[in-house]
Amino acid sequence: MSFRPSATRLKGLAPSSQAWLSRHYRDPYVKQRLSHPDNYRSRSAFKLLELDDRWGRWLTKRDVNAVVDLGAAPGGWSQVVAGKMGWTERDVIQRSASPNGPPTAKRKSAGTGLGPKESVKMEQSGSWSSFGGEQADSASAEAAADDPAAAGPKGRGTVIAVDILPMRRIPGVQTLQTDFLSPKAATLIAAMLATPSNPDGKADIVLSDIAENFSGNGIRDSASSLEVCSAVFQFAARHLRTAQDIGRPRGGVLLLKHFMHPLLQQFRKEKLEPNFKDVKFIKPDASRAGSSEGYWLCQGWKGIHDP
Numbered sequence: 054m055s056f057r058p059s060a061t062r063l064k065g066l067a068p069s070s071q072a073w074l075s076r077h078y079r080d081p082y083v084k085q086r087l088s089h090p091d092n093y094r095s096r097s098a099f100k101l102l103e104l105d106d107r108w109g110r111w112l113t114k115r116d117v118n119a120v121v122d123l124g125a126a127p128g129g130w131s132q133v134v135a136g137k138m139g140w141t142e143r144d145v146i147q148r149s150a151s152p153n154g155p156p157t158a159k160r161k162s163a164g165t166g167l168g169p170k171e172s173v174k175m176e177q178s179g180s181w182s183s184f185g186g187e188q189a190d191s192a193s194a195e196a197a198a199d200d201p202a203a204a205g206p207k208g209r210g211t212v213i214a215v216d217i218l219p220m221r222r223i224p225g226v227q228t229l230q231t232d233f234l235s236p237k238a239a240t241l242i243a244a245m246l247a248t249p250s251n252p253d254g255k256a257d258i259v260l261s262d263i264a265e266n267f268s269g270n271g272i273r274d275s276a277s278s279l280e281v282c283s284a285v286f287q288f289a290a291r292h293l294r295t296a297q298d299i300g301r302p303r304g305g306v307l308l309l310k311h312f313m314h315p316l317l318q319q320f321r322k323e324k325l326e327p328n329f330k331d332v333k334f335i336k337p338d339a340s341r342a343g344s345s346e347g348y349w350l351c352q353g354w355k356g357i358h359d360p
């Protein structure tokens with residue numbers, strides 16, 4: 054199958070747009086995305102798959118039960134995470150077919166300290182997962198009693214996706230549409246993390262693929278990348294599980310996107326290296342060569358609360 058845009062589609066576009074489209078459709082990861090059975094929404098999904106496959110399969114481990122995906126839209130990474138935790142489209146179909154119908158209700162921000170006019174959209178889009186452990190089990194039993202074919206959800210755990218932009222539903226994923234840098238964001242995410250199946254409200258993995266809109270001013274843009282990295286680190290410091298928390302050889306994992314700048318190296322030395330057992334800089338093959346983005350994969354949160 055050819056993914057090249059037809060001459061008719063290119064006609065009338067500016068030469069720079071034509072060149073971008075041609076480059077885009079020659080990109081092997083774009084081709085892979087368009088033909089992949091999991092219908093990934095972004096080519097970024099392949100970065101996460103690669104970062105997991107090549108660096109110890111930290112995302113694939115069975116004891117991963119709570120993951121926060123920051124800067125998640127359109128949702129490629131969340132699809133990968135939910136898939137690794139066993140969620141499938143089938144879980145949504147089952148839930149939709151249950152007597153109570155799909156749990157599409159927008160949840161009011163009860164207990165999060167938000168005022169009535171504050172603009173945060175919290176949608177529990179993960180069907181079964183939206184009920185948390187114990188409630189999901191009883192809902193599952195109820196559905197199974199009515200329909201022997203409905204054996205309950207396959208997925209486990211909590212996946213929370215946060216973005217300024219809206220996101221279409223993904224089975225097993227709860228979405229929060231808000232600016233992560235806003236003062237209320239961390240409180241809202243903390244409230245979503247504390248579910249009956251995750252009572253300590255901690256996370257095993259925090260992912261950040263946040264990319265703010267570049268202003269074109271290099272100094273401002275790198276300051277903004279540093280601001281995002283600091284905010285994500287503070288969030289991770291409060292929420293990641295330590296090795297002792299979960300009885301593993303290693304504590305929680307932070308995957309942090311950043312844009313290159315010397316100040317960020319200081320951040321790595323002062324904040325990341327002392328607090329994680331292992332910090333690696335990685336530029337995945339799937340990351341565009343021309344992009345200044347890179348990722349720090351920080352494994353083994355030690356639990357030193359010095360944000």
Ligand SMILES: C[S@@+](CC[C@H](N)C(=O)[O-])C[C@H]1O[C@@H](n2cnc3c(N)ncnc32)[C@H](O)[C@@H]1O
Pocket residue numbers: 094095097098123124125126127128129130131215216217218231232233234262263264265266
């Ligand atoms: C490269 S995209 C993420 C792609 C995503 N990982 C995927 O696989 O689909 C970066 C995202 O960061 C989001 N973003 C930028 N600034 C943000 C902020 N302050 N709070 C939340 N999301 C933000 C953007 O809206 C954008 O969707």
